[in-house]
Amino acid sequence: MRAVVTTGDGHVELKRIDTPRCQSGEALVKVIAVAQNPTDWKTAVSCKARGNVLGCDFAGLIVEIGPDVPSGLRTIGQRVAGLTHGGIGPNGAFSEYVTVPAALTIVLPDRTSFEDAAQIPVACFTTCQALYQCLHLPTPLGGEHEQESVLIWSGSSATGYYAVQFAKLAGLHVITTSSPSNFKLMKDIGADEVYDYAPSHTPRRIFASTDGKLKHAMDCISQDRTPNQVSTALSKDGGTIATLLPYVSRTKGVRTEFILAYSIFGKAITVPFVYPAKQDHYDNAVKYAALISEVLHKHEVKPIPSKLFPHGLESVKDGFEYMQAGKVHGEKVTYRIADTPEL
Numbered sequence: 001m002r003a004v005v006t007t008g009d010g011h012v013e014l015k016r017i018d019t020p021r022c023q024s025g026e027a028l029v030k031v032i033a034v035a036q037n038p039t040d041w042k043t044a045v046s047c048k049a050r051g052n053v054l055g056c057d058f059a060g061l062i063v064e065i066g067p068d069v070p071s072g073l074r075t076i077g078q079r080v081a082g083l084t085h086g087g088i089g090p091n092g093a094f095s096e097y098v099t100v101p102a103a104l105t106i107v108l109p110d111r112t113s114f115e116d117a118a119q120i121p122v123a124c125f126t127t128c129q130a131l132y133q134c135l136h137l138p139t140p141l142g143g144e145h146e147q148e149s150v151l152i153w154s155g156s157s158a159t160g161y162y163a164v165q166f167a168k169l170a171g172l173h174v175i176t177t178s179s180p181s182n183f184k185l186m187k188d189i190g191a192d193e194v195y196d197y198a199p200s201h202t203p204r205r206i207f208a209s210t211d212g213k214l215k216h217a218m219d220c221i222s223q224d225r226t227p228n229q230v231s232t233a234l235s236k237d238g239g240t241i242a243t244l245l246p247y248v249s250r251t252k253g254v255r256t257e258f259i260l261a262y263s264i265f266g267k268a269i270t271v272p273f274v275y276p277a278k279q280d281h282y283d284n285a286v287k288y289a290a291l292i293s294e295v296l297h298k299h300e301v302k303p304i305p306s307k308l309f310p311h312g313l314e315s316v317k318d319g320f321e322y323m324q325a326g327k328v329h330g331e332k333v334t335y336r337i338a339d340t341p342e343l
């Protein structure tokens with residue numbers, strides 16, 4: 001099959017390699033579309049090994065069910081989306097076929113295109129880990145609960161975009177930040193309050209609007225000024241921030257917990273961060289895969305507009321340059337496998 005692999009010196013190439021084979025509990029997916037995340041180019045730049053298949057987010061069709069998958073859990077021909085830890089071995093999303101634990105695939109409604117679906121897994125698993133595993137907030141499928149406020153810092157990031165929608169569908173009061181040009185978009189996907197992330201007074205405005213009582217935040221940027229900004233918006237009595245890059249808040253009483261989407265596999269991780277194996281993260285992710293599938297079927301979850309690069313996997317190097325140059329705004333870099341030229 002054709003796949004985008006690391007060259008070991010910071011670059012990538014499109015190559016023919018062996019198709020991966022299902023291990024215990026896995027399904028083989030014929031990939032139709034893939035979406036790009038910042039981790040993909042960052043992994044490619046730092047990878048010293050040759051031939052690791054890149055890419056984490058994919059959508060496609062199940063073509064084979066491996067050993068030990070409970071009967072009826074998933075079926076051949078099912079439309080699914082999934083997440084794989086790309087760039088660390090011979091299995092990755094930027095390829096024609098990928099293997100994935102069957103229980104961690106998200107079952108897609110017929111109305112969701114593969115191009116839109118490809119952006120869902122990383123963003124939605126991360127959202128679930130942040131809002132439910134870390135912050136213990138109610139899910140869109142939960143029953144009646146007291147209305148709480150949550151700050152999603154950067155609703156216009158790929159992950160924040162879904163976190164805002166899931167939090168709103170759960171009936172929470174959603175506060176977010178974006179550039180002013182995205183204020184309307186943030187309101188359209190359900191944010192109750194939107195602030196410009198740039199001005200220095202924004203955290204104090206959020207603190208004031210929540211009467212100094214805000215306890216829950218998800219920091220979808222987690223670098224430069226945001227650790228301080230998000231901490232400042234929280235109650236003086238303390239609170240919790242789910243962070244997407246590791247940091248510890250300097251504000252007294254504010255607890256931070258680093259969320260890592262790759263931990264859904266329940267295995268120890270060494271790249272891009274050292275992270276211990278956590279079986280409960282796998283167990284939770286099985287529930288989150290079912291939850292995400294159900295939310296997609298029951299609700300209209302809006303996708304970020306796809307920015308389709310023209311030559312499928314052949315365009316990945318251009319997509320990396322585009323993202324690395326900071327050009328991604330309110331769009332998801334996406335590739336269709338069928339657009340890839342023959343090798």
Ligand SMILES: NC(=O)c1ccc[n+]([C@@H]2O[C@H](COP(=O)([O-])OP(=O)(O)OC[C@H]3O[C@@H](n4cnc5c(N)ncnc54)[C@H](OP(=O)(O)O)[C@@H]3O)[C@@H](O)[C@H]2O)c1
Nearest residue numbers: 038154156157158159178179182197244259260261329330
């Ligand atoms: N730990 C994990 O498992 C995990 C999972 C997913 C992502 N991440 C990490 O999270 C980060 C974001 O990734 P992503 O793919 O979700 O986002 P993304 O789509 O790359 O985010 C781009 C958007 O971020 C917004 N932004 C930039 N600086 C900001 C700031 N200081 N405050 C608020 N918003 C800001 C911009 O919004 P405007 O267009 O409105 O200006 C921009 O459109 C990356 O570092 C990524 O590696 C980690």
